[in-house]
Every structure is written in structure tokens, then in C-alpha cells.
Amino acid sequence: MAMSSTGRSGRRRGETQTRDAIAFAARAAFADVGYDRATMRSIAAAAGVDPALIVHFFGSKEGLFREVTALPPEMGAAMAGLADGPRQEVGLRFAQAVVGMLENPATRPVILARLRSAASHPEAAALVRELVSRDLGLLTSSLTDDRPEARAVLAGTQVVGLAFVRYVVRVEPLASMDAAAVVDVLAPTFQRILVGPLTD
Template sequence: MTSSVRGRRRGSPDTRAAILAAARARFAEAGFAGTTIRGVAGAAGVDPALVHHYFGSKDDLFVAALELPVDPRAVLADRVAGPLEGAGERLLRALLSVWDDPAVRPALLAMVRRLIEPGGDALFREGFLPVVLVPLGSALGVDAPERRMQLVASQVIGVIVLRYVVRAEVIVAMDADALVAAYAPVLDGFLAGPLR
């Protein structure tokens, strides 16, 4: 006697992991618009229907691919906590240490590329700013954290885009200490200096 199982099939964790790895690589390489379910399936060595089975739409696959091995809120809270003095340096060092980790970078690159595509602005504005940066500013005790953390983000995003996405020669050539020396005073000014 055979029994049939109704409902969604359980998938192999290895197949699911292979699809996610292929998706992360494709999104990082080609961005959201340049990545297709068929391309991800081909890179993972599976049928496109299996990608749809595990993840549904391309949007759902992208969200799953952004599943980072670190929670940015926890990383920043742990490494940036402390007095307001020196917070710019701690923040920049924390971000650089995460971005310089080759295991994490493909997912971060995919996320940044998605942010610069149509509709990506809402992901940053409605996600990263209020969920990660503004609470960090509040925890540091800055006044007007909504305003100050957007100013901080403008500099941090510039460094990230130039160093890891555009790969601007001068910024890539600088080691972490040189970047911190150049940018931490600017961040500290945004965190604690006068606002006009």
C-alpha cells in the first residue's frame, strides 16, 4: 500500500542551498533586472520550475537571497555602542569589517544593486534607515537621529559604492585605517556637530 503526501513537497536542503548560492552570485553580478529565474536555475543545475517551487517569484528569490549571515542591527549595536565621541570611527570600522568579509559581500552587493534600481529607493528609505540606522543614532544619544543618520548614510553609502561596487581605484587602494582617518571626522561631524 502506498500513501501520498498532500501539500507542498519538502525540498532537499542541498538543492535549496545551491539555488540560493546561484541567486546570490547572479544578483551580485547582474543586479536585479539582469537576473532571471532561468539563469539562476542554469547556474544551480536545476530546472526553473524547481526555483519557482522553492521560492515563488523572482522578487521572493531576491528577498531570500538577501538573507545575510549577520544581522546589521546586531553588528552595529555591538561594535558602535559607546560614547558619542569616536562613534564615526567605530561605525566605519564595523561596516568595513562586514563588507571585507568575502562570505558576506555577494549578498551585500546584490542588496546595493537592488537599491539603485527602480523601486530600490523605498527598500533603503523604508527599511535600512528606520530599522537599522535611526535606532543606532538613538542608541548613541544623538539629537535629531532621523536627520543626522541620513547625513551619515550619505557618506557611508558613498564609500561602499565607490569601494565595493564601482571599485574606484583610489578608494579600493586605501586600507581600513586610511579610510577611517579620512571619513570618521566627517561622520563624527554629522553625528555631533552643529546642524544648519
């Protein structure tokens, strides 16, 4: 008969598994309720560990937030790579990339955690600014020398608006719209913002 594993320390799993469980629970909590409302105790409970283990692995709630909301390096590389390919289709490629990241269960919580927390948490606000100015700026600068900074911010407003309306407050009909349809609707707007004339 197999013995059941009990105990209160949270060390039933290996350290890597425990750390990953905390990160997963924290990312979900920050995405669902934002930085202020996500408590160390609730995150620990969701991960099935003692709250002291969060401090052990991440140092603090701030350190935990910073680590679990870091964008995977491949996301930045994917954004930079969008400049490759036909210029007349860059809006479509960008829309596909954005919707793809928001539909992906692995990356959506990272973006939503930043957005939900940005209004009240300076670190989260800085991460959102970084996404707009640096990551999108790399793309727009590689496409044109006509106001790339402004284009990055304008594209960022569309990304943030989409994420907030479709995935946070879930306004219909956008919330239930098929992902491919969202791409089709956004692609012309992104095309104009990224490489089209910004004024008549």
C-alpha cells in the first residue's frame, strides 16, 4: 500500500517542482487580481506550499512578481523578426503574433499580470512601458524612420486595449470572437500604424 504524503512544509516535491508550482500560482494570481490583491498566503495556498517557501525561492513578493512577469526571450525575438517578410503583410503578421500570445495559456498570464497590476504597482507600470517603448520600438525602428517611437506607442495602445477589453473585462462581442476573426479585424489597423501614413 502506498503511503500518502502529508506535511506542512511544502517540501513534498523537489525544489524545482516546488519553485515552478509557486511561479505558476503567482502568475495566475497576478493575472486574475493584480499585484495588490494577490497575497503571499493565497499564492502559497494555491501552490500547496508554506508561505515561507516563497521568501526562500524568490526573496519577496516584489521579487516573485518581477520573475514571473518577465517576458520569455523568444517573445522579444519573435517581435523583432516580424520585420522580415513582405512589408505589405507586416500588419497581419503583427496581429497574428499579438493574438497568438494572448491566446497562449503560457504567455497570456504574463501580459495580463502586468496590465492588472500597472495602475497600482510601479514595477508593473514600468514593465508595460518597457513592452511598448522598447520591444515594440525595436520592431517599428526596423520598419521605418518615420516616427518609429510614436508608431510603437500607437501599436501598444491597440495591444493593451485588446488585452484589457477581450481578456480582462471581457466585453462582448470581442470577448467571444474567434481568434482568427480578431486577427482579420486588427491587421489593417496595425498595417497603417506600423508602416502607413500617420496623417493624411
